Amino acid sequence: MPDSTTPNSSPTPILPATDSAENQRRRRWRMLKDRLASYGV
Structure with a gap:
């Protein structure tokens, strides 16, 4: 898990609460x- 101080290292960008x-x-x-x-429905 990437450090919160380096958002650029995270695979997904930080999004607003509504988007998340x-x-x-x-x-x-x-x-x-x-x-x-998987149940075949």
């Missing part, structure tokens, strides 16, 4: 779809 929340929502939805796909 939206990204978390998309990531959760993608994980859910992957799980359903």
Whole structure:
């Protein structure tokens, strides 16, 4: 995990709270779809 004092070393840029929340929502939805796909739905 990169140091918080060096954001340039992190793979993803620091985003506003709203964007990060939206990204978390998309990531959760993608994980859910992957799980359903693994079940063959």
